[in-house]
Amino acid sequence: MEEKNSPVLRVKDLRKTIRGQAIVERISFEIQRGEKFGFLGPNGAGKTTTIRMLVDLIKPTGGTVEICGYDVQRRPEQALRHVGCIVENPEAYSYMTGRENLEHFARMADGVSRERIQEVAEIVKLQERIDDKVKTYSLGMRQRLGIAQALLARPKLLILDEPTNGLDPKGIKELRAFVHRLAEEGISLLISSHMLSEVQMLCERVLIMDRGRMIATGKIDELIQGAPRYVYWRFDSLEAGAAELGRDPRISLRSGPAAESHPADTIAADMPEEIIADTVDRLSACGIGIKAVYQTEPTLEELFLALTGSESLD
Amino acid sequence: MIKLAALVQNETLKLWLKKRFIVIVLILLILIPVFTYAEHKVVSNHAEHFADWRNQILQQIADMENTLSSDRIPEEWKRDRRIAVQQLQYYLDHDINPSEPSGVQFTREFLGNSITLFIPMLVLAIGTDIVSGERTSGTIKMLLTRPVKRWKVLLSKLCALTLYVSLTIAVTVILCYLISGFVFGYGGWSAPILTGFKIEGSAIDSSSVHAVPQWRFLLMQAGLCWFSAMTVAALGLMVSVLIRSTAASLVTMMSAIIAGTILSSMSSSWASAKYLFSVNLKLTGYLEGTPPPIEGMTLPFSLSVLAIWGALGLIVSFRVFTKGDILN
Numbered sequence: 280m281e282e283k284n285s286p287v288l289r290v291k292d293l294r295k296t297i298r299g300q301a302i303v304e305r306i307s308f309e310i311q312r313g314e315k316f317g318f319l320g321p322n323g324a325g326k327t328t329t330i331r332m333l334v335d336l337i338k339p340t341g342g343t344v345e346i347c348g349y350d351v352q353r354r355p356e357q358a359l360r361h362v363g364c365i366v367e368n369p370e371a372y373s374y375m376t377g378r379e380n381l382e383h384f385a386r387m388a389d390g391v392s393r394e395r396i397q398e399v400a401e402i403v404k405l406q407e408r409i410d411d412k413v414k415t416y417s418l419g420m421r422q423r424l425g426i427a428q429a430l431l432a433r434p435k436l437l438i439l440d441e442p443t444n445g446l447d448p449k450g451i452k453e454l455r456a457f458v459h460r461l462a463e464e465g466i467s468l469l470i471s472s473h474m475l476s477e478v479q480m481l482c483e484r485v486l487i488m489d490r491g492r493m494i495a496t497g498k499i500d501e502l503i504q505g506a507p508r509y510v511y512w513r514f515d516s517l518e519a520g521a522a523e524l525g526r527d528p529r530i531s532l533r534s535g536p537a538a539e540s541h542p543a544d545t546i547a548a549d550m551p552e553e554i555i556a557d558t559v560d561r562l563s564a565c566g567i568g569i570k571a572v573y574q575t576e577p578t579l580e581e582l583f584l585a586l587t588g589s590e591s592l593d
Numbered sequence: 594m595i596k597l598a599a600l601v602q603n604e605t606l607k608l609w610l611k612k613r614f615i616v617i618v619l620i621l622l623i624l625i626p627v628f629t630y631a632e633h634k635v636v637s638n639h640a641e642h643f644a645d646w647r648n649q650i651l652q653q654i655a656d657m658e659n660t661l662s663s664d665r666i667p668e669e670w671k672r673d674r675r676i677a678v679q680q681l682q683y684y685l686d687h688d689i690n691p692s693e694p695s696g697v698q699f700t701r702e703f704l705g706n707s708i709t710l711f712i713p714m715l716v717l718a719i720g721t722d723i724v725s726g727e728r729t730s731g732t733i734k735m736l737l738t739r740p741v742k743r744w745k746v747l748l749s750k751l752c753a754l755t756l757y758v759s760l761t762i763a764v765t766v767i768l769c770y771l772i773s774g775f776v777f778g779y780g781g782w783s784a785p786i787l788t789g790f791k792i793e794g795s796a797i798d799s800s801s802v803h804a805v806p807q808w809r810f811l812l813m814q815a816g817l818c819w820f821s822a823m824t825v826a827a828l829g830l831m832v833s834v835l836i837r838s839t840a841a842s843l844v845t846m847m848s849a850i851i852a853g854t855i856l857s858s859m860s861s862s863w864a865s866a867k868y869l870f871s872v873n874l875k876l877t878g879y880l881e882g883t884p885p886p887i888e889g890m891t892l893p894f895s896l897s898v899l900a901i902w903g904a905l906g907l908i909v910s911f912r913v914f915t916k917g918d919i920l921n
Contacts, residue, residue, distance in 0.1 A: 297918075334738040336919040360740035370731035374610050383606070387739040428735065511635040 285348040286311050287361070287436045287467040288333070293342035295328055302328045303491045305342070315458065317482030317499065318471035319579065326471045327367060330440050333469075334364050334569040347435055353363065360388065362428025364438035369421045373414040377405060378425050380413060381431065388432035399427040405458075419450045426457075437461065438469045443477055455480055476558050476577035479503070487586065495586050504586035506577040509533065509547040510555060515568030517544050523565055524548060527558065600741065600749030601756075603721075608753055617761055620715070621768045628703065629773045636694045636777070646690045654681050672795040673884050679797045680790060680882055687787070689804065694783025697807050703769045704814045705877045709857075712818055712872065713764065713825040713850050719757045720829045721846060722839040723750050724914070729839060733919060743915040751830060751907070758822050766815055786810040790882025797882070804895025810880065820896065824870060824903040825850065831906040834914050837921070850874070851912035857886035864889070870902035887914045 288310040295303040303325040310316045320326050323402055332336040335355050344351040349358035357456050371380045378396065385391035400409045403423035408416065416424065422442070429437055437456075437467045453592050462468060472478045478485055479499055485498040495502060514520030524546065533547040541547075550558070555572065562569060577585075608614065628644070632896065643649040657674045684691045692698060722824055724747075727733040736746055770779070785804035791798050805813075836842040855870020856863075866872055867887040873895040875917050 331919065336734060336737055338916070338918060356740045356742060358740075359738060362738070364738050366734045366738070368731060370735055372607065372610075372730070372732055374612075375607075379606075379610070383603050384735065384739065386603050387736075387741050391738075432740075 285345070287314075287347060288469065289343075289345040289362065290329075290333070291342065291343050291345075293329065293332055294340045295332060295337060296340045300533060301491055303332070306486075306493050307342075307487070308486050308493075308496055310469060312435070312467055313462055314484065315462050315464045315468045315470070317478035317480050317485035318469060318488065319473070319475065320471075320488035321473050321579070323490075324473075324488040326473075326488055327440055328491075329488070330364070330366060330438060330469070330471060333438065334362060334366065335359060336366065360432060361435040362438060363426075363432065363434035363436070364440075365422075365429055365436075365442065366438075366440050368444075369418075369425030371413045371416075371421060371424055371428070374410055374412065377409040377416070377427075380424060381409075383426060384428050385431055389430050395431065395433075399430045402430060403427045407409060412483045418445045419447070422446065422450070422454075430461075434466065436467045436469065440471045441473070442470060443472070443474075450478075468545075473579065475503075475582055476576065479576070487582070489583065491585070496585070502586070503582065506582045507549045508552075508574060508577060509581065510550055510572065510574050511541055512546045512548060512572055513542065513570040514546075515570060517546070517587050520567050520569075521546055522565055523562055524558070527554070527561075528555060530558070553578045597745060597749060597752075600745060604749045604753035605756060608719060608723070614757060614760070615647055617715050617718060618764060618768075621765060622772075622836070625703070625769055625772045629699065632694070632699055632702075632773070633776050647685065648878050650681050650685050650691075654678050654685075655783055672912075675795045676792060676882075676884050679799075683790075683797070683799055683802065684787060687804070689785050689787060690810075691787075693781060693784050694777045695784065695807075696770045696777050696779050696782065697775055697781035697811060699773035700766055700769040701786075701807065701811050701814060703773075704766065704811070704818055705881060707765070708818050708821055708877050709854050709875045710850065712765070712822050714847070715761050715765075715820050716758055716825045717829050717843060717846050720754050720826050721833055721843045723754060723830065724833040725837055725842050726833075727841045728837050728919075728921065731921075737919060744911055747830075747834075747911055747914045747915060751827075754826050754830065755823065758826050762815055762819050762822060765812045766811070782806065782808045788880050788882065790840050792882070792884050793886075801917065802882075813880055814877045817880070821899060824899040825874070827903040827906040828870065829912075831910045834910045863887075867894070868898060870899055873898045881885045 286309040290309070291307050293303060293306040294301070297329065302321040308316075318326050318330070318556060328337060330409055332339045333346075333351065335351050335358075338352070347361045351358040371377075372383065375383065377400070381399065385396055393550045397406070400406045401486060403426050405420060405423050405427060408420060413424065415419065426439075442454055446454065458470070468482075470478065470481050484497065485499045485502065487494045487502070512520060521532060524530055530548050530550040533549060550575070559569060559572060639649055643652070652739045657678050661671055661674060662668060681691070692702075722729070724733075727736060737743060784807040786807050787802050787804050788810060789801040789803050789853075790799065792800060825846070828849075829842070832842045832845050833839075836845060853874060856869065857872050857875065858868050864887055867890050872886055873890070875886070876892065876895055876899075879892040879895070
């Protein structure tokens with residue numbers, strides 16, 4: 280039954296309707312062996328519902344999910360043995376120790392030895408606290424215990440839902456290194472996030488979702504190239520600066536306020552990189568005080584604008 | 594194939610580590626000495642007044658007959674007392690002391706009194722969060738994304754629950770005997786107990802009454818206790834599957850059980866109340882020959898009602914658990 284060349288995960292026309300409301304509409308994608316796949320979308324886009332359908336927590340209204348060639352609906356026992364997952368928060372029995380938790384889930388899989396439990400504890404660097412009660416763990420440690428649990432049965436696909444939620448920068452850095460190491464070992468990853476920068480760091484290919492629909496799928500770098508890279512300007516006088524900037528035909532100003540991460544008096548301009556220096560000179564010559572000029576990677580919101588042509592996410 | 598035994602081991606371990614069973618043992622260790630002391634007071638009080646147990650029974654019969662002539666006592670109570678008088682008379686006629694104090698006798702009385710409320714409460718203390726607790730903590734997601742069919746997960750929970758219900762009843766009997774025996778002596782195993790009273794209206798049909806040794810009576814009682822406790826466990830499992838909040842499941846089950854006790858004591862003229870499970874919980878009453886809460890109820894009737902309720906509870910539990918979406 281299990282084809283050698285079949286993708287690790289194949290999702291076809293997946294749909295879910297709850298009480299007449301379409302939560303997820305016709306999602307299709309594939310994840311190949313060793314691939315790091317991102318699942319991108321704002322909160323409420325249907326990412327978690329889709330992930331829950333992948334691991335048999337929610338029955339789809341239509342469509343199929345195949346893991347290593349096995350249909351999750353019809354043959355859950357065969358399909359799910361190839362998947363490790365953390366859906367939303369990393370959960371564990373807080374009244375048990377880390378090791379007891381791992382032993383508990385080891386009994387629910389085939390052929391997980393004591394040595395393997397020790398091994399996964401070491402992989403996530405939890406070996407020193409593994410015999411402490413989980414209620415004494417920090418969120419980062421719970422996260423690592425969750426990953427250890429997911430890795431127990433040597434899955435071919437690891438699903439992490441918003442894995443950086445609640446992690447500090449150090450934790451995020453560790454997670455990133457960890458994800459790359461796992462991918463090198465041949466595990467496929469599905470990582471969901473609402474932050475473009477995060478998915479960009481962790482994944483090669485993405486699927487972008489909004490309001491239950493697939494908006495785009497493809498290599499993340501290519502998608503980002505399609506999005507405008509805005510140059511952000513801050514002036515002593517907003518109106519004078521904007522008027523002077525707009526005089527150059529190669530510069531188009533973005534209407535409306537800039538993204539939330541920028542101060543309110545920032546102007547976003549779509550313009551070629553090469554003319555930034557010249558423009559600074561020109562504006563200075565006109566006596567316009569420039570407080571700052573900078574360029575950033577596009578945000579998810581900007582990528583959305585480029586992909587959908589709509590004005591905002593909602 | 595994941596073996597069911599491993600899953601049952603998981604569930605048993607979780608219940609154990611949640612320290613539920615230890616709490617139950619502690620409750621028993623506190624309550625049984627309290628009741629033993631109370632019983633001891635009663636016994637020593639009687640011993641002061643009556644040199645012979647026969648005199649004590651005669652006095653009891655006389656007291657009850659006096660109240661029967663009063664107009665202020667409701668008819669149902671009179672009926673119950675007439676039956677009790679006939680039973681005491683029967684014991685007297687056959688020269689059997691119905692309550693010879695001993696460890697076994699105390700255990701028998703304790704079981705008979707705890708079957709409607711106390712033991713169901715202990716069962717719910719173990720079982721109400723067996724599914725809802727996994728939902729609250731979110732661990733249900735881990736449990737159901739493992740390569741194990743959902744019905745196996747629930748079956749393993751049911752097995753663990755059965756195990757703990759059986760253990761609870763065994764421990765109740767053992768602790769009762771050990772603690773009360775310290776005061777009343779560890780004998781009384783072979784004391785004869787009369788059973789088989791048939792109640793027809795306010796009369797007793799004693800044609801099938803026979804004496805059994807007290808140990809056998811106790812064993813039958815424990816079996817009936819187990820049966821009604823398992824019915825409560827099955828319904829508790831269903832409520833735990835249906836209601837996400839553990840507190841709400843506990844309150845739902847407790848109200849259902851308490852409602853049954855209230856309805857029973859009302860000895861109501863509402864005859865169809867006999868189809869409610871909680872009115873049927875007092876199975877040991879049939880052994881003792883106390884009048885049933887509603888006329889027309891018999892041991893086979895109550896056993897079938899409980900079995901049907903229990904089976905329905907399990908069917909609903911399994912259907913909802915295997916089909917439902919996990920959305921939280």
